[in-house]
Amino acid sequence: MLTLSGIDAGYGAVQVLRALTIEARTGEVLCVMGRNGAGKSTMLKTIMGLVPATAGSIVLDGLDVTGLPAHEVPRHGIGYVPQGRRLFAELTVAENIEIGLMTRRRGQRTREEVLTLFPRLRERLNQVSGTLSGGEQQMLAIARALCLEPKVLLLDEPTEGLQPSMIALIRDTVVALKATGVATILVEQRVDAVLSVADRVAFMTGGTVAETVDAAGLTPAAPQFAAYVGV
Amino acid sequence: MSFGPFLLLALMEGMVTSAVLALAAVGLSLVFGIMRVVNVAHGEFFMLGAVSAWFVSQWVPGPPAVAFVAALILCPLFVAAIAALADMVVLKRLNYQPEATIVATIGLLYILQQAALSFYGPDARPVPAPFNFRVQLPWFGYSGYKIAVVAASALVLLGVWRLLAKSRVGLIMRATQYDRETARAFGINVDRVYAGVFALGGGLAALAAVLIVPIQQAHYLMGTDPLLLSFIVVIIGGLGSLRGTVIAALLIGLSDGVISTFFAPTLAKIVATLLVALVLVFRPQGLFGRRAL
């Protein structure tokens, strides 16, 4: 569904990603793990066209999206939940959702589906999103991305700072999307959270994917966790 | 004339100043609020509006009202196009760095001023008002056109507010203002939003100038005062706050009317500048600075 091959990318003169190759498959959850600064967020921004790739290619569903202007990438069906949520904090819940819907011109039906997924948001449509609780903000960030009816969903540490019930809700959402054929790339640092949803796990270090393994063969004691994540 | 009617006249003159100032200042405020660009050339967009209105008044035959309506539509569009071009050719390439854009818009100021001097010349020229009837009050007669200016400006400001607060385009503009990277990740063409906002800001300044030019005459150096006053208004009102900008324009315009009438225009400028100093010391975010838009 989404394939990155030999990607180099960085910020100005600082190169962060080095010959990075990774593939997200239809109806599959690919978890990405790695230490702070390994380049996980940079990889997602590069997919979104927010950080330019200086080498390599990004192919979405047979279409080369490398080098497209950043605003055209999501229109091809990539939903992005940035690290730290990055809501339009001074806009209301309804307005944030509206922005998501506008991306691919989705309408009332999509809006209803997304709000059914997160009833807490429906109760707060007119609340300024910056005043939502952390968990509610994360729901909104995910809801906004789902408004695109994405083929590929990128989630950057969505469980950061959330309590277990909220983490469970996010996991259930990801599992439900998987059943509809969405390819998900989930950046996640918690071993238990990864093992409960992942089909495959990619371990990143130094701006490249060092190893990709099937989740079925992983236990919390697997050596990769110690080597690449330090837990 | 006794004091009461005299004060009324001063306030009415102040309202005209306020109305035109509010339009120009809202343009400056939008550009700063959404793009974080301090547009030093804003006064030249105003000047271009007035000067191009003179050209239109020369070219369009028939009664003055026809030429004026043509100017009211064409001049803001013409200036908006120049502003959009300046954004795409200059500001975008500077990546909207604050210091660089200040220097660039200073350059733009001189380019536009010299262009106006070359094509229009150094003279001040009047543009005929579209109509000349006077409204007869019990104490004095008053220009019907000036009253129309106030009404037109109020309508346009209402339109701008509706555009920002109630429309899809406004939503896109506000989203871009708060987080341009995330806006891109949701399909918003930030380059186009910026060009559009810069065009809107220039167009508003030009519209203000077309409205004032039957009262004030067009001249290639006429942009300086509106620039200064717009900055004063925007600082007092709070950068990026639409409501604050309008209230501050009323405050400055009305006090200017009253003080100029009863004392001296220079004193009015001194008071305005003093107000800015006080606001900067005691409320640096401006009177309404916390609220965005």
Ligand SMILES: Nc1ncnc2c1ncn2[C@@H]1O[C@H](COP(=O)(O)OP(=O)(O)OP(=O)(O)O)[C@@H](O)[C@H]1O
């Ligand atoms: N805007 C930026 N400008 C310059 N360097 C940056 C920028 N953003 C990130 N970096 C650098 O790129 C490297 C990778 O950062 P990135 O955010 O991708 O890491 P990460 O794997 O997501 O880490 P974390 O787990 O802390 O979120 C870091 O060394 C970081 O300092």
Ligand SMILES: [Mg+2]
């Ligand atoms: Mg990160």
